[in-house]
Amino acid sequence: MPLPIGAPPAMPEMGQGNMDRFDxxxxxxxxxxxxxxxxAAALAGGAIARAAGGFSRPAPDxxxxxxxxxxxxxxxxxxxxxxxxxxxxxxxxxxxxxxxxTPNDRxxxxxxxxxxxxxxxxxxxxLTIGGAVKRPLALRLDELLKMPRISYAxxxxxxxxxxxxFDPRVPGAQWSHGAMGNARWEGVALSHLLELAGIDPAATRxxxxxxxxxxxxxxxxxKSLAVNHAMDGEVMVAFAMNGEQLPMLNGFPLRLIVPxxxxxxxxxxxxxxxxLNGPDDNYWMAKAYxxxxxxxxxxxxxTKEFPKxxxxxxxxxxxxxxxxxxxxxxxxxxxxxxxxxxxxxxxxRSVDISIDGxxxxxxxxxxPDEGRYSFRRFSTVIPVLAxxxxxxxxxxxxxxxxxxxxxxxxxxxxxxxxxxxxCTVRLV
Amino acid sequence: xxxxxxxxxALAIGALAACSGAVREPxxxxxxxxxxxxxxxxxxxxxxxxxxxxxxxxVAPLNAHCLACHSTSMILYQPQLSKAQWQAIVDKMRxxxxxxxxxxxxxxxxxxxxxxxxKHADGR
Numbered sequence: 001m002p003l004p005i006g007a008p009p010a011m012p013e014m015g016q017g018n019m020d021r022f023d024x025x026x027x028x029x030x031x032x033x034x035x036x037x038x039x040a041a042a043l044a045g046g047a048i049a050r051a052a053g054g055f056s057r058p059a060p061d062x063x064x065x066x067x068x069x070x071x072x073x074x075x076x077x078x079x080x081x082x083x084x085x086x087x088x089x090x091x092x093x094x095x096x097x098x099x100x101x102t103p104n105d106r107x108x109x110x111x112x113x114x115x116x117x118x119x120x121x122x123x124x125x126x127l128t129i130g131g132a133v134k135r136p137l138a139l140r141l142d143e144l145l146k147m148p149r150i151s152y153a154x155x156x157x158x159x160x161x162x163x164x165x166f167d168p169r170v171p172g173a174q175w176s177h178g179a180m181g182n183a184r185w186e187g188v189a190l191s192h193l194l195e196l197a198g199i200d201p202a203a204t205r206x207x208x209x210x211x212x213x214x215x216x217x218x219x220x221x222x223k224s225l226a227v228n229h230a231m232d233g234e235v236m237v238a239f240a241m242n243g244e245q246l247p248m249l250n251g252f253p254l255r256l257i258v259p260x261x262x263x264x265x266x267x268x269x270x271x272x273x274x275x276l277n278g279p280d281d282n283y284w285m286a287k288a289y290x291x292x293x294x295x296x297x298x299x300x301x302x303t304k305e306f307p308k309x310x311x312x313x314x315x316x317x318x319x320x321x322x323x324x325x326x327x328x329x330x331x332x333x334x335x336x337x338x339x340x341x342x343x344x345x346x347x348x349r350s351v352d353i354s355i356d357g358x359x360x361x362x363x364x365x366x367x368p369d370e371g372r373y374s375f376r377r378f379s380t381v382i383p384v385l386a387x388x389x390x391x392x393x394x395x396x397x398x399x400x401x402x403x404x405x406x407x408x409x410x411x412x413x414x415x416x417x418x419x420x421x422x423c424t425v426r427l428v
Numbered sequence: 429x430x431x432x433x434x435x436x437x438a439l440a441i442g443a444l445a446a447c448s449g450a451v452r453e454p455x456x457x458x459x460x461x462x463x464x465x466x467x468x469x470x471x472x473x474x475x476x477x478x479x480x481x482x483x484x485x486x487v488a489p490l491n492a493h494c495l496a497c498h499s500t501s502m503i504l505y506q507p508q509l510s511k512a513q514w515q516a517i518v519d520k521m522r523x524x525x526x527x528x529x530x531x532x533x534x535x536x537x538x539x540x541x542x543x544x545x546x547k548h549a550d551g552r
Contacts, residue, residue, distance in 0.1 A: 074472035084477040084499040114497045119471035169507035216526025240464045248472045
């Protein structure tokens, strides 16, 4: 059997050849073989024989540049590869300049455990609802599709989005700003499903699990929400994303949508809903994804001990998308600035622009409102006072009056960055 | 056609005609009617990832213990970390994620991680 040994290692640019060399069936076999090798040999402490080659050779850390961009992942276009296995794929910033919605094939990908679902049989799949309920359920997909639907636009953003910008830097996936995306989700309200199952009046939390599994005997990736939150009528079990079924790597066939909250709760390939009567002591709720309870989840760099809470609501953010930080442009007296903003769990009140390091701000024009949880475009035209370097900043204020702070935050997990971002361009 | 860009089996769920359920429309839904009526079985194949940290005794502990659950890039893309930080990561892999790291090999793994980063830092 021909193995892709010695295949050209790097794919530094999109749009080049070599995207075709992965025969689907062969790759699938290899993936299983690798998983077996990992599970049996490596986990038993044995050495793994691995061929050289592969498709996307990581270079050692080189700041924020130098990550390979690849179109080799199934159902995905050109993506920044942060990790091949399990995939961490980042959306290139220019995608956010094209549309307020992020196309499914450019939507970021993030998995924790090595054993991720590669195959789902739509007829055989069941979503189970159990635990502290009167009527445990095992729902088929066609049953879900016949239930009353809800639909809204919502931003899905990784807790660690922009982690690579932390200073001092912190370990973890070294995302730039592209671990986020905006889609129109469609599905069934979680409250509807919980009402069908009839939750115990003493229930405290609702926990969600998916088809991904650890290779070792530790807690699988599960997340939970307080019962009131789970019953708010907005949290959704989605089967469609931008009018299509979800890409496998984004959680086909079902994904939990928790609008306004960080992506860690948006459990992918959701197949189990469990109503709890007590606290959730699963590792991924009790130990992981914890942030300082201080404003902006900010602590003095290096601090290890502080009061913690599970990460939850997203704060407001904004990015200039039509200008590339560090770009050199021909001089013109006025320059258009536009980008995208996110209010968090609120709509957007304003996005203001500064060209004097935050001393003064001018209001931008907001684009169409696609709903409080969606990205919203902003645009304005600013004067260019002189030839040379110019730093442009955008600041989003949400309906609650919460504005992006100027100072970056720091915490050891690299979570919840939301400071004003600067875009510096040279006009010559 | 891109080899890996596939949705292999498209199992027909013919019986599912238009959805009967009423579409509830929150304010944010710009009146777009749901047309979504069926889900197709899907299978994907991921690009193979056979990368190692290279050959030789210096990286052997990493090849043996650090590739089962994630690719090399999980380690190679980390910022410069101190020995204590690498130690904490190896402890976390073992204690929180169940990585089979025998206690007597942990120091060799930490040393290998520190040396790997030092080597890359020099070569930059």
